Amino acid sequence: MLEIQNLHARVEEKPILKGVNLTINPGEVHAIMGPNGSGKSTLANVIAGRDDYEVTEGTVLFEGEDLLELAVDERAVRGLFLAFQYPVEIPGVSNAYFLRSALNACRKASGQPELDALKFMALVKDKAKSLGLDSSMLQRSVNEGFSGGEKKRNEIFQMAVLEPKLAVLDETDSGLDIDALKVVADGVNALRGRDRGFLIVTHYQRLLDHIVPDFVHVMADGRLVKSGGKDLALELEQKGYSWIEEQFAGKA
Amino acid sequence: MSAPAMDRTLINGFEHRDDGSNLRNQAVALLAGQELPTTRDEEYKYTPLNRLNEVAWVPGPAMQPELADWINHLLPEVEQYRVVFVNGKYDASLSNYSDLDIAFLRDGHPVELGQLATANESSFEVAAHLGRLSKPAMPLTAAVNTSAFSDGAIIRVDRKLSKPIHVAHIATGKNATSAPRTLIVAEPGADATVVETYLSDGETLSLPVTEVFVHTNAALEHIRLGNEDLLARHIGLVEVRQERDSTYRSYNIVFGASLTRNDINILVAGENAHTRFDGVIALDGDQHADNHTRLDHTVPHCESFEIYKHLLAGKSRGVFNGKIFVHQDAQKTDAKQTNMTLLLSPHAQIDTKPQLEIFADDVKCTHGATIGQLRKDALFYLRSRGIDEATAQGLLVYAFAAEVFELIQDESLRRALEQMLLAKLGTS
Ligand SMILES: Nc1ncnc2c1ncn2[C@@H]1O[C@H](COP(=O)(O)OP(=O)(O)O)[C@@H](O)[C@H]1O
Ligand SMILES: [Mg+2]
Numbered sequence: 116m117l118e119i120q121n122l123h124a125r126v127e128e129k130p131i132l133k134g135v136n137l138t139i140n141p142g143e144v145h146a147i148m149g150p151n152g153s154g155k156s157t158l159a160n161v162i163a164g165r166d167d168y169e170v171t172e173g174t175v176l177f178e179g180e181d182l183l184e185l186a187v188d189e190r191a192v193r194g195l196f197l198a199f200q201y202p203v204e205i206p207g208v209s210n211a212y213f214l215r216s217a218l219n220a221c222r223k224a225s226g227q228p229e230l231d232a233l234k235f236m237a238l239v240k241d242k243a244k245s246l247g248l249d250s251s252m253l254q255r256s257v258n259e260g261f262s263g264g265e266k267k268r269n270e271i272f273q274m275a276v277l278e279p280k281l282a283v284l285d286e287t288d289s290g291l292d293i294d295a296l297k298v299v300a301d302g303v304n305a306l307r308g309r310d311r312g313f314l315i316v317t318h319y320q321r322l323l324d325h326i327v328p329d330f331v332h333v334m335a336d337g338r339l340v341k342s343g344g345k346d347l348a349l350e351l352e353q354k355g356y357s358w359i360e361e362q363f364a365g366k367a
Numbered sequence: 368m369s370a371p372a373m374d375r376t377l378i379n380g381f382e383h384r385d386d387g388s389n390l391r392n393q394a395v396a397l398l399a400g401q402e403l404p405t406t407r408d409e410e411y412k413y414t415p416l417n418r419l420n421e422v423a424w425v426p427g428p429a430m431q432p433e434l435a436d437w438i439n440h441l442l443p444e445v446e447q448y449r450v451v452f453v454n455g456k457y458d459a460s461l462s463n464y465s466d467l468d469i470a471f472l473r474d475g476h477p478v479e480l481g482q483l484a485t486a487n488e489s490s491f492e493v494a495a496h497l498g499r500l501s502k503p504a505m506p507l508t509a510a511v512n513t514s515a516f517s518d519g520a521i522i523r524v525d526r527k528l529s530k531p532i533h534v535a536h537i538a539t540g541k542n543a544t545s546a547p548r549t550l551i552v553a554e555p556g557a558d559a560t561v562v563e564t565y566l567s568d569g570e571t572l573s574l575p576v577t578e579v580f581v582h583t584n585a586a587l588e589h590i591r592l593g594n595e596d597l598l599a600r601h602i603g604l605v606e607v608r609q610e611r612d613s614t615y616r617s618y619n620i621v622f623g624a625s626l627t628r629n630d631i632n633i634l635v636a637g638e639n640a641h642t643r644f645d646g647v648i649a650l651d652g653d654q655h656a657d658n659h660t661r662l663d664h665t666v667p668h669c670e671s672f673e674i675y676k677h678l679l680a681g682k683s684r685g686v687f688n689g690k691i692f693v694h695q696d697a698q699k700t701d702a703k704q705t706n707m708t709l710l711l712s713p714h715a716q717i718d719t720k721p722q723l724e725i726f727a728d729d730v731k732c733t734h735g736a737t738i739g740q741l742r743k744d745a746l747f748y749l750r751s752r753g754i755d756e757a758t759a760q761g762l763l764v765y766a767f768a769a770e771v772f773e774l775i776q777d778e779s780l781r782r783a784l785e786q787m788l789l790a791k792l793g794t795s
Pocket of ligand 2: 155200
C-alpha cells in the first residue's frame with residue numbers, strides 16, 4: 116500500500132533523508148528504529164505532508180497514487196494517519212469538535228454520510244474509555260493542559276476513531292509509563308488487521324514487546340541501513356546504536 | 368457665515384433640534400466654533416473625522432421597512448424582547464417587548480409606552496439619567512447626537528430577565544444619517560442582557576450614544592454589535608457608570624462598516640464592582656475600526672478585566688487604545704488588560720496602545736499585547752486529520768475569538784454571534 120523509492124528530503128538546504136526505500140503491504144507492521152537525529156521523524160512528516168521538508172528526489176506511492184502530489188488533508192482522507200511525536204495544543208477548539216470535523220471529512224471523502232453530534236458522541240465515548248481517557252476530555256481544548264501521556268493517548272484515540280488504512284506512529288511510546296504503554300499498545304493491536312498497515316517509529320524496543328512487528332528497519336544518517344524481523348529490535352536494544360553509527364554515519 | 372448659530376451642526380446631515388432643553392443647549396454650546404478632529408488630534412490620529420464631511424449626508428428619511436427584509440439581521444433564532452429603530456425613529460411594527468419596562472423618547476421628549484411604566488416614572492428616569500454621563504468629557508460627535516437625536520429607548524430593569532433585550536438600529540437610505548440614543552438603567556436586583564445591534568443597507572452614517580447606569584447589586588451584560596453594510600460609517604459612544612457591588616460585562620463586536628470609531632468609557636464609582644469589557648473586531652477589505660476604551664477605577668476593592676481581539680484580513684486596519692486610570696483612592700484594584708491580534712493577511716495593520724495610569728500604590732495592574740499569524744503547526748495538525756485548509760483556518764480563527772464569546776450567557780445568542788463571525792470569515 117505504501118511504496119517509497121529512493122526518497123531524498125532536506126530542510127533549509129540541509130539534506131536529511133538520503134535515499135529511503137521502504138514497501139509496506141496491507142496487514143504488515145513495520146518498525147523503524149535508530150539514533151536520535153537520524154531522520155525518523157522527517158520520514159514520518161514527509162509521508163504526512165509537512166511542508167517544512169522539501170523532497171528533492173524519489174517517489175512515494177500510496178495505494179498506487181503519487182502521495183507527494185497530494186495536500187496534507189487529501190492524504191488524510193485517503194486513509195493516512197500520523198500520530199505526532201509532539202502533539203499540538205489548540206486552545207479554543209474542543210477535542211469533540213475537532214475530531215468530528217476530521218471524521219466527517221474522512222467519511223465524506225469515502226461517500227459515507229456525516230455524523231451529527233449525538234451519533235458521534237455515541238461512537239467515541241467507548242473508544243476514549245478503552246484508552247483510559249475520561250470522556251470529559253472531549254469538551255476540553257485539543258491537547259491543552261494534557262500531560263505528556265494524555266497527549267499520546269489522545270493520538271491513539273484519534274487513530275481509533277478515524278480508522279486509517281496506514282498509521283504512522285512517531286515515538287508514541289516516549290514519555291509513557293509502563294501502564295500507559297500497554298494501553299497504547301492495546302489500542303494499536305485492536306486495529307491490526309488484514310487491510311491495515313503500520314509504521315512504528317521508536318527509539319526503544321520496549322514498545323515492540325507489546326506491538327510485535329513483522330519487520331524492523333534501522334535508520335542511520337537518513338537511510339534504512341539494515342532490515343530484519345522482530346529479533347533485530349532485541350539485538351539493537353542489547354548492542355545500542357553506536358555500532359550502527361560507526362558503520363554508516365561516515366558514508367554520507 | 369450666514370447660517371444662524373442655532374442650526375449649526377458639525378457634521379452634514381444632522382439637524383439641531385431646538386427644544387429649549389438644557390441638554391440640547393449644552394450640546395449646541397459645546398459645538399459652537401468647533402471643528403471635527405484631524406490627524407493632529409492625538410485621540411484621532413489614526414482615524415481623523417474631518418473627512419466625514421466629504422460626503423453630502425442627509426437626514427435619514429422616515430421609513431417603514433418590511434420586516435421580511437430585515438428579520439435575518441435581527442437575530443431571529445434568539446428568543447428576545449425586541450425594540451427597533453429605523454433611522455433613529457421608533458418602529459412599533461418591528462418591535463415586540465411585551466411586558467418589559469421600556470419607555471421611549473419621542474422627538475426628544477419622554478413618552479410612556481411600556482405597559483409597566485408610567486409617564487411620571489419615565490420622566491423621572493430621564494431627568495435622573497439622560498445626558499448625565501455623556502456631559503463633561505463628551506466627544507464632539509456625541510454632542511452632535513445630543514443636539515440632533517429624535518427617538519430613543521429608555522430601558523429600565525429591576526429583576527432577572529429570562530431573555531435578552533434587543534435594541535436594533537436600522538440605517539437605510541442613501542447617505543442617510545441617524546443619531547440613535549439609548550439609556551439603560553439596571554436597578555438594584557437587575558440581572559439582564561441588552562444587545563444593541565447596528566444595521567444598515569448602504570452608505571449611511573450613524574452616531575449612536577448609549578448611556579448605561581448599573582446601580583448597586585445590579586448585573587448587566589451589554590453586547591454591542593456593529594454589523595452594518597461595508598459602506599457605512601459608525602461613530603459610537605458608550606458611557607457607563609457602575610455603583611457598589613455591581614457587575615458590568617461589555618462585548619464590543621465589530622464586523623461591519625467601512626469606518627468605525629467607538630469610545631467606551633466606564634466609570635467605576637462604587638466598591639466591590641466587577642467589570643469585564645471585551646472586544647472582537649473582525650475586519651477585511653478596506654475596513655477601518657478604531658476602538659478606544661477608558662476605565663476609571665475611582666474607589667477601592669474593584670476588579671476589571673479587559674480583552675480585545677482583532678482578526679484582520681485583507682487591507683483592513685484596526686486601532687485600539689485602552690486607558691485604565693487607577694485613581695489615588697482606588698487601593699486594592701485588580702485590573703488586567705489584554706490585546707491580541709491575528710493578522711490574516713500581510714496587508715492588514717494594527718495599532719495598539721495600552722495606557723495604564725496608576726495613582727494608587729497598593730494595586731495589581733497588568734497589560735499585555737500580542738500580534739501574530741495563524742500557527743502553522745496547528746494548521747498542519749488539523750489538516751493531518753483530514754480537515755481541509757480553509758476549514759482548518761476558520762477553526763483556528765474562530766478559536767482565537769471563542770474565548771470572548773464563550774462568556775456570553777444566552778446560548779442561542781452566543782451561537783448566533785459565533786455564526787456571524789464564521790460567516791464574516793467566509794468559512795461557515
Ligand atoms: N524543521 C526542521 N528544521 C531544521 N532542522 C530539522 C528540522 N526537522 C529536523 N531537522 C534536523 O534533521 C535531522 C533529523 O531529525 P529527525 O527527523 O527529527 O530525527 P529523529 O526523529 O530520527 O530523531 C536532525 O539533525 C534535526 O536537527
Ligand atoms: Mg523524532
